[in-house]
Each structure stands twice: as C-alpha cells, then as structure tokens.
Amino acid sequence: MLWPSRVVTLSALASVVAAQYYEGYEGDAPMLRGPARTGPGAMLRFGCSQVVVERLDPLVDPGMAPSSHMHQIVGGNAFAASMPVTDISKLGSCTTCHFKEDLSNYWTANLYFRARNGSYKRVPQMANQFNDGDNAGITIYYTSSGPGKSTAFKPGFRMLTGDSTERKSDNLGKKMQQCYRCYTAENFGGSPNSPCMDPKLDTDYFPKQPCVGGIRSNIIFPLCWDGKNLDTPNHKDHVSHPVGGPTSFAVVTGECPSSHPVKIPQVMLEVAWDTRTFNNPEEWPEDGSQPFYLSNGDHTGFGQHGDYVFGWQGDSLQRAMDSACYLRNCSLLTGMAPTVKNLCQVPVTVKEDLDAWLDELPGGPKGM
Ligand SMILES: *[C@@H]1O[C@H](CO)[C@@H](O)[C@H](O)[C@H]1NC(C)=O
Ligand SMILES: *[C@@H]1O[C@H](CO)[C@@H](O)[C@H](O)[C@H]1NC(C)=O
Numbered sequence: 001m002l003w004p005s006r007v008v009t010l011s012a013l014a015s016v017v018a019a020q021y022y023e024g025y026e027g028d029a030p031m032l033r034g035p036a037r038t039g040p041g042a043m044l045r046f047g048c049s050q051v052v053v054e055r056l057d058p059l060v061d062p063g064m065a066p067s068s069h070m071h072q073i074v075g076g077n078a079f080a081a082s083m084p085v086t087d088i089s090k091l092g093s094c095t096t097c098h099f100k101e102d103l104s105n106y107w108t109a110n111l112y113f114r115a116r117n118g119s120y121k122r123v124p125q126m127a128n129q130f131n132d133g134d135n136a137g138i139t140i141y142y143t144s145s146g147p148g149k150s151t152a153f154k155p156g157f158r159m160l161t162g163d164s165t166e167r168k169s170d171n172l173g174k175k176m177q178q179c180y181r182c183y184t185a186e187n188f189g190g191s192p193n194s195p196c197m198d199p200k201l202d203t204d205y206f207p208k209q210p211c212v213g214g215i216r217s218n219i220i221f222p223l224c225w226d227g228k229n230l231d232t233p234n235h236k237d238h239v240s241h242p243v244g245g246p247t248s249f250a251v252v253t254g255e256c257p258s259s260h261p262v263k264i265p266q267v268m269l270e271v272a273w274d275t276r277t278f279n280n281p282e283e284w285p286e287d288g289s290q291p292f293y294l295s296n297g298d299h300t301g302f303g304q305h306g307d308y309v310f311g312w313q314g315d316s317l318q319r320a321m322d323s324a325c326y327l328r329n330c331s332l333l334t335g336m337a338p339t340v341k342n343l344c345q346v347p348v349t350v351k352e353d354l355d356a357w358l359d360e361l362p363g364g365p366k367g368m
Pocket of ligand 1: 115117283357
C-alpha cells in the first residue's frame with residue numbers, strides 16, 4: 001500500500017486549513033490525508049496526545065510507583081498505578097484521544113539520547129504527520145477487513161505486545177511486529193511505504209545512521225483472541241498474531257490459529273520521536289555507533305513494546321469497525337479539536353525531572 005501523491009499536494013494546504021480545523025472541526029481537512037483506502041474495511045487513524053509521562057505500568061508492575069522504567073501514556077484519565085479489570089470508560093471523564101468515545105490507555109517506552117560523557121536526555125515526541133496540534137503522544141490505528149469481520153474488545157480487556165527484554169531480531173523479515181522508520185528528510189520524508197514495509201528504511205533495530213527528519217516507531221498488536229480471557233498473567237497468551245506472523249497493519253486478512261480463533265481489530269501504535277537535535281556526529285559515540293536507548297535500558301531497539309487497556313464507551317468501537325469509517329472521517333464517533341483533547345491530563349504521582357540530563361536512565365542501569 002502506498003501513500004498517495006495527493007498527500008504531498010494537500011500537505012501544503014495544512015497551514016491554511018488549520019484555523020478552521022481547530023475551531024469547529026467541520027473542516028477537518030487532515031482527515032482526507034493519509035494512506036489510500038485498500039479494501040472494504042474500516043481504518044481509524046487518529047492522534048492521542050500525552051496524558052502523562054511517568055514511571056508507572058499498571059499491567060507489568062501493578063501498584064508499583066515507580067515502576068521499573070519510564071513510559072509515555074496517552075488516552076483516558078482513569079490511568080493509574082493499578083487499574084481494575086472493569087469498564088474503564090466509566091472510571092474516566094476525559095481523553096487525550098481524538099475520538100471522545102475512546103477512553104482507552106496506550107503506552108510505550110520512551111527514547112533517550114546518551115551523550116559521549118555518559119549523560120542521558122529524554123528525546124521528545126513530535127506531533128505526527130497529519131496530527132497538527134497534538135501534544136506529543138501516540139498515533140493509534142484500528143483496522144478491520146470489513147463489516148462483521150472483527151470482534152471489538154470487551155470491557156476490562158488488556159494486552160501487551162513486544163518484549164522489553166528482547167535484544168535480538170525475531171527474523172520475521174517484512175512481518176515485523178515492531179519497526180523503526182528512519183526519516184531521511186524533514187516533514188516525515190523519505191519513503192511512501194506504509195509502516196514496516198520499507199525494505200531499506202524500516203528496521204526492527206534502531207537506525208544506525210542519523211535520521212534527518214526523526215525516527216518513527218510502529219508497534220503492531222496481535223490480531224487474534226482466544227475469545228475467553230480479558231487478560232492472562234503475561235498479558236500476551238490470550239492473543240496471538242495470525243498464522244505466519246503479523247501482517248501489514250492495513251491488510252488484516254491473516255488467518256487466526258485455532259487456539260485464538262476470534263479476529264479482533266488490528267491495533268497499531270505509531271510514535272514520532274524528534275531526534276533532530278541529536279544528530280551531531282560529534283556527540284555520537286566515537287566508534288560511530290548509534291546513541292539511543294529505550295527507557296527499559298535497551299540499546300538495540302528490539303525491546304520496544306506497547307501496552308493497551310481497552311476503554312471505548314459502549315459498542316462505539318464495534319460500530320466503527322463495522323462501518324466505512326476511514327482515518328478521522330467517522331460520523332458515528334465524536335471528534336475533538338486538539339485544543340480540547342489536550343486539556344485532559346492525569347496528575348503525576350511519581351515526581352521526576354523528565355527533561356534534565358541524567359547520570360542514568362530513570363530506574364537504573366538494567367544490565368547495560
Ligand atoms: C554531557 O554532555 C551534554 C551534551 O553535550 C551536556 O549538555 C551535559 O551537561 C553533559 N553532562 C555532564 C554531567 O557533563
Ligand atoms: C467521509 O465518509 C463518508 C462516508 O463513507 C463519505 O461519503 C465522505 O465522502 C467522506 N468524507 C471525506 C471528507 O472524506
């Protein structure tokens with residue numbers, strides 16, 4: 001699937017339409033821009049601004065404050081150190097996600113730059129392509145292959161994908177479950193290919209070279225569910241990738257294994273890190289190797305992972321998946337201007353200086 005050339009021509013219009021786009025949201029021009037529709041299915045793509053950045057992880061380290069490593073969290077304001085297995089859309093009152101109905105939480109590791117003197121600095125996220133006005137955060141995708149083909153998650157559902165301890169490739173070739181895009185030009189430039197599908201610019205390890213326009217991280221969740229469990233002890237066993245491994249996020253026709261026969265919406269997370277101020281080779285390691293670390297202490301990039309706690313109101317996600325909703329064009333759901341969704345926040349409980357130069361990653365060295 002290609003990003004069509006109208007992306008380029010229309011992006012020049014972005015600043016012109018921005019004004020009316022933020023006010024009433026009638027003229028949501030950016031919803032027209034994005035990958036071309038490839039089939040009869042629904043595909044939502046929308047930005048969720050940061051709701052909090054802190055060392056909490058209600059799935060892996062429930063109740064621990066601080067948790068083992070730093071995360072960036074987006075979505076509903078019911079996020080907390082412990083989250084009950086219940087309908088969290090009823091616990092929260094707002095969300096940083098574009099659609100008001102989505103009080104889910106999504107979180108990933110943060111990225112850090114390590115300078116030659118050994119100090120670390122957090123790399124900020126930037127508003128992703130087509131998400132002007134977002135406050136950092138994550139872009140979320142949900143795809144289904146057609147009406148009636150996906151079963152939306154049940155209240156209380158949660159899952160984790162990836163493995164924070166992974167330091168080597170799964171060798172899945174193009175079927176990567178997580179990948180990095182090295183932008184070779186400003187404004188998300190360099191490749192028209194969809195995530196994890198560029199043979200040169202997408203890797204399951206950190207790019208080895210400076211990336212002129214920043215680095216994007218994509219995390220693809222499993223597509224198949226056992227149909228019974230809202231969660232399992234490792235937060236993974238109740239879900240599975242299709243037979244043969246993850247498919248491209250937009251092509252959700254993969255076959256589910258008999259152990260996990262129920263097809264769920266394909267969730268994908270996309271994070272745009274603004275590495276542009278960290279591209280000076282004088283500050284990179286003297287041997288020329290790349291200077292970035294995930295907050296879980298991973299210097300390879302293979303340990304990127306994503307966490308999800310479902311929190312859509314009622315049957316709103318199911319209805320959207322059974323419709324022709326596309327990108328942010330979904331009359332069944334309520335879109336919010338960035339200025340509105342950005343107001344939703346979770347108070348910080350683990351107080352740390354997020355943007356100082358640090359002697360070690362928050363939470364300590366973890367085997368580096
Ligand atoms: C380490 O290097 C960075 C980047 O040059 C600098 O900003 C920081 O202050 C240095 N830290 C120490 C402890 O010298
Ligand atoms: C939005 O979706 C509707 C229904 O599928 C379609 O008719 C309309 O053209 C779309 N609008 C935009 C702006 O893409």
